[in-house]
Amino acid sequence: MIRECTMIQESKLSPERAVLREVVRAGDYWLREIKAGQTLRMLDLEGNQAADTLFYSAADPSERYSAVDTIREQGNVYLTVGSELRSNRNRVMLEITADTCGRHDTLGGACATESNTVRYALEKRCMHACRDSWMLAIAEHPELGLTKRDITHNINFFMNVPVTEQGGLTFADGISAPGKYVEMLARMDVIVLISNCPQLNNPCNAYNPTPIELLVWD
């Protein structure tokens, strides 16, 4: 049923021609600048991995990915081929150009030690979480001028969070699988900040965090 309303579009880009290929281990962050005109592919190596992603304008990081502007302007809560990823100034930052997964979430946000206490158990406070990865990223990259106020509402690539017509929202089993990927064309110079999700408490990454690979083409 879910697959009927998803969009599958394969890429014509050859991995041999990529200018960058990097594997991000589970629980690590990845931070890179992608230039306008370059294409970024996120590859789910082992399946059902969630890649929690934020984008910033490289020219002015106070302009950043905005989930609300993105879904409002496209009139749909899911991201897939054709989705324009918009900034908090309602400008297009990137566009999804290929997707073999079918849809991606931008409602569920990122896991945090604090929200884990609410969602699962107070005893789970000290488990590693996406927002902690981002805190380390901004601490290790002071040259970007990013602080906690810039760590906001992200995209969860490969994650399946269905919304019902009655207003329900669930974290469902992933629809991703080994080898599935999503590709996006940068329409401005962007800083990409990914947390390769370490969550062990829900099915968003099948209770088993695994590596992802990132490929970039000129």
Add this chain to the structure above:
Amino acid sequence: MKTCLYTYTVPGGSHWSLRLRRGLCLKLTDLEGDANLGMLFYNPEDLLERYNAPDTLKCQHTFKLTAGHCLYSDMGRIFCSIIQDDLGWHETVCGNSHADTVAQRWGMRDYQTDRNQWHQNGNDSFLVELAKYGLNGRDMAANVNWFSKVAADEKGDMHLVANHSKPGNSVTLRFEMDTLVIMHTCPHPLNRSESYPRKSVKVEIFVADPVAEDDFCKSSCEENQRGFANNHLYYLGQEVRA
């Protein structure tokens, strides 16, 4: 709830902010029908702690906000609980109207001609109020749009439901933390009315009844019990105001 301590009617197309102490209730009433009230929340003791819509939605497994739900900060604490609601659905995923879209739909914001009947937009309204506390666009998060229902179908297509809020409909928030509340009464960003919708909202402040052990919001799910436990830890050592 006891006697109303304070009341103010926010005119349509306007913005306001105030600090509310824990133990107070804020009742919002749509006076004319089809109002929209955008709202953001911050911890005045640490402005980096702010309303987090994704955390709020996922921990309560909901896409909409209504009675029984709690509004969470990014730090796992509860700013406020929805203790009363006539509408059954308020949305928190569509953000705000921007100056360019408002100008396209209803004409430019023009104080010279329109004075305070100008076409104010939600985004700029938040920016103005946030600046009063040293905050700016970097501090803006996904906001609540009270009185507005945005539903999604099976494919994920979203639409603003017309005539959702009727004259006299209200929603009441009970504050579980001291909170800086930022609000505007600008049109919902998906509103396509022929003329600029200018809808006023009555705001009333009451003293809340103490939160009982079997409180509706606290006991509506285990997640909220843990949220209240996090609030308890935050105020540990301080006496809870009656």
